[in-house]
Each structure stands twice: as structure tokens, then as C-alpha cells.
Amino acid sequence: MSTTPVIEVERLNVKYGDFHAVKDLSFEVRRGELYALLGTNGAGKTSALETVEGHRTPTSGTVRVFGHQPGDRRAVRPRMGVMLQESGFSPDLTVRESVRLIGTLTRRTDDVDRVLDIVDLTGKAGRKVSQLSGGEKRRLDFATAVYGTPELIFLDEPTTGLDVQSRDHLWMTVDRLRENGATIVLTTHYLEEAQQRADRIGLMHEGTFHREGTVSELTRTLPAVIRFSLPPTAPALPVRAATDGDGRVVIETFDLQKDLHVLLAWAQDHAVELRDLEAGPTRLDNVFRAISG
Amino acid sequence: MFPIAFSELIQIFRNRLVLVTSFIIPVVVSAYFVRQHETFAALGSLGYIAAIVLFTVAAFGLYATTVTTLASRRQNLFLKRLRSTAIGDAGILARLLLPATVVALVQVAAILTALAMVAGGPANVPLLVVAIVATVAMLIGLGLATAGLTNSPEHAQVTTLPVTLGVIGVASWVGVTGTENLALLKRLLPGGSATEMVMNAWNGGVAVTDSLLLLAPTLGWVVIAVVAATRLFKWEPRR
Numbered sequence: 001m002s003t004t005p006v007i008e009v010e011r012l013n014v015k016y017g018d019f020h021a022v023k024d025l026s027f028e029v030r031r032g033e034l035y036a037l038l039g040t041n042g043a044g045k046t047s048a049l050e051t052v053e054g055h056r057t058p059t060s061g062t063v064r065v066f067g068h069q070p071g072d073r074r075a076v077r078p079r080m081g082v083m084l085q086e087s088g089f090s091p092d093l094t095v096r097e098s099v100r101l102i103g104t105l106t107r108r109t110d111d112v113d114r115v116l117d118i119v120d121l122t123g124k125a126g127r128k129v130s131q132l133s134g135g136e137k138r139r140l141d142f143a144t145a146v147y148g149t150p151e152l153i154f155l156d157e158p159t160t161g162l163d164v165q166s167r168d169h170l171w172m173t174v175d176r177l178r179e180n181g182a183t184i185v186l187t188t189h190y191l192e193e194a195q196q197r198a199d200r201i202g203l204m205h206e207g208t209f210h211r212e213g214t215v216s217e218l219t220r221t222l223p224a225v226i227r228f229s230l231p232p233t234a235p236a237l238p239v240r241a242a243t244d245g246d247g248r249v250v251i252e253t254f255d256l257q258k259d260l261h262v263l264l265a266w267a268q269d270h271a272v273e274l275r276d277l278e279a280g281p282t283r284l285d286n287v288f289r290a291i292s293g
Numbered sequence: 294m295f296p297i298a299f300s301e302l303i304q305i306f307r308n309r310l311v312l313v314t315s316f317i318i319p320v321v322v323s324a325y326f327v328r329q330h331e332t333f334a335a336l337g338s339l340g341y342i343a344a345i346v347l348f349t350v351a352a353f354g355l356y357a358t359t360v361t362t363l364a365s366r367r368q369n370l371f372l373k374r375l376r377s378t379a380i381g382d383a384g385i386l387a388r389l390l391l392p393a394t395v396v397a398l399v400q401v402a403a404i405l406t407a408l409a410m411v412a413g414g415p416a417n418v419p420l421l422v423v424a425i426v427a428t429v430a431m432l433i434g435l436g437l438a439t440a441g442l443t444n445s446p447e448h449a450q451v452t453t454l455p456v457t458l459g460v461i462g463v464a465s466w467v468g469v470t471g472t473e474n475l476a477l478l479k480r481l482l483p484g485g486s487a488t489e490m491v492m493n494a495w496n497g498g499v500a501v502t503d504s505l506l507l508l509a510p511t512l513g514w515v516v517i518a519v520v521a522a523t524r525l526f527k528w529e530p531r532r
Contacts, residue, residue, distance in 0.1 A: 053377065074379055078379050088369065092304045101300050102374060105296060105379060106378050
């Protein structure tokens with residue numbers, strides 16, 4: 001298997017007039033990886049993503065997808081599927097016509113009915129796009145992205161507007177594609193999705209990477225958290241703690257295993273019940289709050 | 294090769310508003326001119342009727358449809374969607390505009406055939422074909438440029454007026470008054486020399502070489518329109 005990265009971005013800059021949307025951004029996405037490009041609002045992730053997809057030309061810097069320029073549609077597009085942030089289907093065409101049209105134009109081959117079945121739109125195949133709900137349009141978009149099982153798939157906010165069942169279904173399909181070696185580039189506002197699934201995360205802020213790494217590399221920069229409720233009669237705690245807005249005890253620690261052990265031993269010795277006990281690394285949300293705060 | 298063009302054709306027939314305003318009304322107007330050909334021939338000539346038919350279909354039909362279609366496909370991000378496939382920009386535009394162009398050419402051919410049958414045919418068919426092709430190319434070019442200034446299909450109803458009314462006005466002016474006076478101005482205005490060329494082709498009596506010179510201003514407008522389109526045309530809605 002080739003070790004050449006699927007996507008290489010080097011010192012990318014994107015400017016709109018005076019506005020510098022992306023500044024000297026460099027990263028690569030390796031084959032088979034799920035790479036999440038995350039960021040605060042206006043961080044430049046859409047500009048960066050659209051440049052990699054080939055919808056935008058860089059002001060400076062280089063972008064390579066499968067070793068080609070992203071604008072070289074003939075070379076690149078048959079190997080990649082794109083789920084856009086907003087749908088972009090003609091309201092007067094039916095679901096089946098839309099999948100067939102866009103699918104055919106990617107120059108991949110597939111069976112339209114198979115693809116409709118994957119996104120659970122078989123029953124709506126003959127409906128016009130104008131009659132679909134927001135969630136159904138997202139699924140139609142996903143259908144065109146996975147048509148012909150491309151090697152690289154861009155998922156731009158793929159689960160926005162989807163109910164829990166459709167969301168699970170979509171991720172199941174993505175997992176299956178990954179088992180077959182697909183590379184995924186994801187943007188999402190649902191950070192727990194990125195936390196659960198991304199191999200690596202590029203966290204953008206003000207046009208460049210604030211941090212890049214695996215989920216655990218990112219969350220390790222902030223203390224882990226232990227949280228529980230105590231009866232009012234409990235004796236003094238063995239570790240430094242604070243109280244949150246709901247009156248629950250919050251312990252922030254860079255040594256979760258040791259402090260949790262001390263706490264549990266203390267609770268056992270004093271016969272104190274730690275109600276609603278939770279302990280774990282910080283969530284990605286907190287990494288976000290730390291950069292934008 | 295043709296999936297985009299085929300899907301456009303489906304959309305034209307499913308969208309009654311576009312079907313009626315862009316395809317049926319021009320035919321009805323043209324049919325009226327053919328039916329009243331004696332009146333209009335007395336006013337100008339049979340060549341004038343041919344020119345008016347051509348410009349009615351090409352401006353109210355093809356040009357307006359081009360602008361409306363492109364504005365609509367851009368507004369709902371269909372153009373962006375097409376650009377995320379393997380097909381190039383020029384290919385996308387050519388395929389999007391192919392059905393309306395073919396429909397317009399068929400309409401012109403049918404109506405002019407009807408005119409020829411009821412009132413007598415053109416003196417020079419090849420010259421007439423050249424004039425029609427040049428006019429259609431000019432209005433497609435102007436359509437691409439106008440689409441760059443048009444935000445939505447509703448907006449197209451306003452942005453298309455200067456060109457549609459302008460070329461019909463020029464065609465009527467040239468058709469009724471001829472080019473004996475103000476010849477340079479009339480020939481340089483968009484549609485002016487094309488109208489004269491159609492009249493020469495239909496009525497006869499003018500050397501072909503003189504008529505072919507009239508191609509230059511029309512092709513000039515094609516170039517101007519295409520240059521304007523490359524500067525003005527947008528693939529995505531403004532945010």
C-alpha cells in the first residue's frame with residue numbers, strides 16, 4: 001500500500017479582499033484515516049475545506065489530493081465523494097434522478113437502488129427533492145457522496161438535521177467504508193462525534209491550527225475531571241476540589257488515576273457514597289472553550 | 294455526454310412557469326406575426342417578420358431562459374453540486390444550455406418554415422442559417438453575462454429587460470426603417486446588423502459578400518458578451 005498522503009496541504013493561504021481567512025495552514029491526511037477539521041465559527045475551516053475540495057483557489061500555498069491539484073477534476077473527482085454543507089439539488093428532479101445524475105457525473109459506477117437503500121430513501125425514490133425534509137436532503141447528499149464507493153469522502157456537517165437513528169445509520173455506513181480502506185475528512189459541530197471517531201483532529205482558530213493531533217493528545221492538554229455529589233455530613237475531601245453551579249463536587253487533575261484511587265479509598269474508609277460519580281478525560285468541548293475564551 | 298442536458302430538459306418541462314413564459318409565449322407571438330404577415334410585410338418586409346420571429350424566440354425564449362436557469366441553479370447550489378463532479382466548467386455550461394438552445398432553434402426553424410409556406414421562402418437559405426446561428430450565439434453570450442448580474446430567478450425578470458426590449462426595439466427599428474439613414478449606428482447596436490442580415494437573406498437583392506460583412510458586429514457582440522461573462526459570471530451565490 002502506498003504511503004503517500006491522500007491530502008497534502010502546505011502553507012495554504014486564502015484571502016478574500018482584506019480578509020485573511022486561512023493563514024499558512026499545513027497538514028496532511030493519510031490513507032484510511034478519519035481526519036476531523038474542527039474550529040470555532042469563522043475559524044476558516046470551510047475556506048480550507050473548500051480549497052481542498054477544489055471549489056476555491058488558494059491565494060498562495062499548495063494543495064494536493066492524490067498527488068494532483070484539486071482543480072484537476074478528471075483526475076481527482078472520480079476518486080472522491082463530497083457531501084456539501086448545503087444540499088444543492090434541483091427541486092424539480094426526483095431523488096432517483098438526482099442520485100443517478102450526480103453519480104454518473106462523478107464517473108464512478110454503482111447501482112442507484114443500492115445507494116438509495118444505504119440511505120434509506122428507497123421509499124422516496126420517486127419523490128421530487130422539493131418534497132423532502134431537511135434530514136432527507138442530508139441523506140440524499142450522503143448518497144451522492146458514497147455513490148461508487150470512493151477512496152476519499154468529504155463529510156461537511158454530515159449529521160446536522162438528522163435524527164438519532166439516521167445519525168447512527170450514517171456512521172454505520174461510514175464505518176463500513178472505512179473497513180474497506182476509505183479516507184474520511186469530517187467537519188462537524190457535534191464534537192462528541194469527532195471525539196469518538198476521529199483518528200486525528202485539526203483544531204482551527206483564526207485561520208490557522210490552534211492544535212493538531214489525536215483526540216487524546218488534544219484533551220491531555222487540559223486536566224481530567226472527576227465529578228460527584230456528596231451528602232452534607234461528609235468529612236473533608238482528601239484532594240483539592242471545587243463546587244459547580246449545581247452544588248456538585250468537581251476535581252480537576254492531571255493525574256486522574258492516582259487522584260481517583262485516593263478519592264475512592266477515602267470514600268470506602270469513611271463509608272461515604274459518591275453519588276452520580278463520573279470520571280474521565282476532559283471533553284473536546286472544553287478544549288474548544290479554552291481556545292475561544 | 295448528455296445526463297446534464299437531459300436533466301435540464303426534464304426540469305424545463307416540469308416547471309410550468311419557465312415552459313409558458315420562455316417557450317410558449319414566444320411561439321404565440323411569432324404565430325401572430327406569421328398570421329398577420331401581409332400587414333407586417335407592408336410595414337417592413339417579409340425579412341422583417343423573419344427577423345422579429347428570430348429575436349422573439351432568441352431573446353424572450355432562449356436569452357431569458359438562460360439567465361433564469363443559471364440564476365436558479367446557482368441560487369439552489371446546483372451549479373456548485375455539478376462542480377463537485379468530474380466535469381469541467383465549460384462542459385457544465387454547455388450541457389445546461391443545450392436543451393434550451395435546441396428548443397429555440399427548432400422553434401425558429403418551424404416558424405420560419407411556416408412563414409415560407411404561407412408567404413414565400415427566403416432568397417438565400419445558407420445566409421439565413423448563418424444569421425440565425427450568429428444571433429443565437431450572441432444572445433447566449435449576453436445571457437451568460439446577464440446571469441452574472443442576476444441574484445435569483447425572480448431578479449431575472451428585471452435584469453433581462455434591457456437586452457430583451459433593446460434587441461427587439463433595434464430589430465423593429467432596423468426592420469421598419471432600413472439602414473439608409475444612421476446605418477453605422479443601427480449596425481453597431483446589438484441585433485442591428487443581424488436583423489439586416491436576416492432581411493437580406495430573406496428578401497434577396499443584396500450581394501452575399503456585403504451581407505457577410507454584417508457578421509462582424511454580431512460576432513463582436515459575442516466576444517464582448519463572453520468577455521463580460523468571464524468577469525461577471527459567478528458559480529456560487531454571494532454570501
